[in-house]
């Protein structure tokens with residue numbers, strides 16, 4: 001069990017929306033094991049698919065012989081790249097304007113790549129039959145280390161692209177290089193540090209999968225799918241496969257964790273659809289754990305060379321960074337920004353500095369494609385890690401206290417909205433208060449005293465801080481899109497005659513509790529109790545268009561849409577209430593749940609009475625339609641910028657290098673808090689994620705490109721034993737542009753925590769930098785002056 005400590009500075013700060021710590025509406029079904037996941041879908045006559053994957057990282061395909069598999073008695077179809085080529089589906093677009101092989105035709109480009117798809121009567125037969133497919137490969141040298149992907153003699157991975165002579169995907173930069181160099185040239189202190197944010201994996205407990213059901217009679221495709229973005233996927237299936245969009249229904253039922261892993265479209269989905277078209281039967285495909293870890297969207301993999309410039313007194317002046325970004329064999333990043341490195345250019349962090357510049361080069365390697373967000377708004381984690389490590393490196397150089405150094409350089413409250421040196425407009429913040437609260441909650445001075453005492457006894461105790469600012473809530477649509485589809489969210493609200501309501505969202509919940517919190521938003525605006533509000537999501541036939549859930553955008557965008565649509569209903573209710581009471585609507589005042597006559601609070605109509613009247617026989621004023629409902633499409637004016645101050649205390653075993661996270665204090669500011677209990681759950685999960693990345697998680701490869709992390713025996717996610725009892729606090733600085741002042745929070749803790757853990761370990765062992773994951777071996781080596789290759 002983890003302890004929850006609430007430390008709002010004043011009661012007025014926490015004015016939770018619509019019933020605050022409401023228990024989650026979805027949990028009665030989850031705790032009873034009654035959730036309904038894709039793998040629970042059973043359809044009459046349903047067949048099962050399995051994918052044959054490449055054992056090699058880079059090889060030319062000489063031949064594929066499927067005859068033995070086809071003669072398996074339970075096999076209904078075998079699909080190869082050649083089959084798909086005939087249908088024009090061998091390649092599909094990625095969400096980043098690249099192409100990706102659905103099933104390999106010419107070459108395989110990473111270990112685990114999809115080569116063939118078998119459809120059989122049951123899952124086991126399908127698995128057996130893929131073993132019967134005989135593929136002859138001609139091995140090619142692989143590119144494994146991204147830092148050598150651009151070497152003159154590196155094999156060209158994407159020779160499917162005409163005219164390509166190297167493995168470069170993009171070069172992108174942000175900030176002012178000249179101005180930054182000038183500040184560096186005159187700076188008294190410059191600290192440089194190379195650091196790798198390793199390849200990690202979202203590893204949701206439920207892997208990816210789908211059930212494709214193409215009705216051969218009416219030509220309608222129903223696709224149950226583990227997707228975080230049902231509408232975006234529907235449109236893409238329509239565009240790519242040429243299926244009419246109104247004949248496609250994507251249903252995303254309960255999702256067992258997404259974490260960015262379920263944003264892309266994977267070859268298995270396309271193969272299941274083709275399998276259903278060919279066999280005229282529903283086809284289920286659900287990947288196993290190894291397939292998930294080895295072939296679906298990974299995250300990070302940024303080799304960063306960062307530099308920080310400062311005065312001797314510790315005034316931070318500028319930051320610059322050069323990045324080699326490993327995108328794997330296909331550029332499969334799933335992100336809506338027009339920047340190839342997503343929002344990485346928030347790397348100037350939470351500090352008021354004079355200049356900043358970044359240059360990012362994306363390269364292909366013979367590894368699984370991706371670069372998905374993973375609890376991170378598109379490279380914000382890499383950015384936050386970079387700056388927060390650099391600030392600690394600077395503190396080390398200056399022999400300064402890392403807390404004081406941060407306090408001195410944080411953007412001040414009066415500077416908001418703050419225009420960063422790379423072009424972001426931070427909407428609101430009071431950073432000093434939040435950092436102060438974290439230090440107080442942790443008892444910082446006492447911790448430092450304790451550390452000194454322990455050091456004197458030869459014990460290795462470390463205290464690590466991080467202060468992060470995120471940029472979450474994509475759109476605005478003029479700046480962000482997926483393949484030309486803008487990032488605005490639709491929302492529909494209908495109040496039934498008896499005063500119960502249904503709100504339809506375009507975003508999709510993967511476990512974060514939207515059925516509860518969106519009901520709370522509407523409840524707050526209309527005064528209808530949350531239990532009377534049904535939240536519908538995850539079905540394109542039942543919900544308005546929108547691009548889905550990632551980058552903590554549901555609250556900033558769809559949450560705003562829900563508030564706006566409820567206000568529209570409230571405005572309409574006012575007119576109807578006026579008609580009911582035969583007074584001018586202008587004479588009515590709102591109090592949660594009812595309109596009353598100004599000066600006479602007893603003359604009132606509740607929202608439920610108004611709903612009934614709206615559906616009744618009452619004569620409505622000119623131009624007012626019956627019923628009580630509204631729709632909206634919300635295009636956010638800006639992103640939201642949640643932030644937080646984290647402090648981690650570790651003990652390192654001097655003999656073995658084992659790190660024990662003893663305490664972790666997290667003070668988050670996500671603006672107006674809708675459901676504090678859900679926020680705490682989100683933060684707990686993200687902190688555990690961050691500890692995992694800092695200490696044990698990595699997708700690694702050997703020199704032949706074999707993935708060494710294809711199971712949970714090798715890819716070590718933290719358990720309850722590795723994490724401490726979290727100590728949480730909060731401050732509330734509402735977003736000025738969001739209707740209820742809320743900012744996103746779902747990814748904050750994953751973004752902010754790794755740097756705090758690493759800073760704590762470096763503080764404990766007195767080393768400037770060692771790369772994650774800080775496994776005992778690596779820590780031990782770092783303590784003894786060695787380094788282990790990632």
Ligand code: PCD
Nearest residue numbers: 258259260374375511517550551554555674675744745746
């Ligand atoms: N909230 C509140 N308040 C505030 C904010 C928020 O209350 N202020 C809450 C809401 O409502 C929700 C949650 O909280 O319920 C969250 O939110 P947001 O932040 O808005 O977010 P969203 O959009 O909803 O979600 C998403 C996220 C993400 S992105 C991720 S990764 C993760 C998170 O979410 N994932 C997950 N969390 C979670 N949880 C769970 N359980 N599961 C999962 O899967 Mo990405 O981009 O995808 O990478």
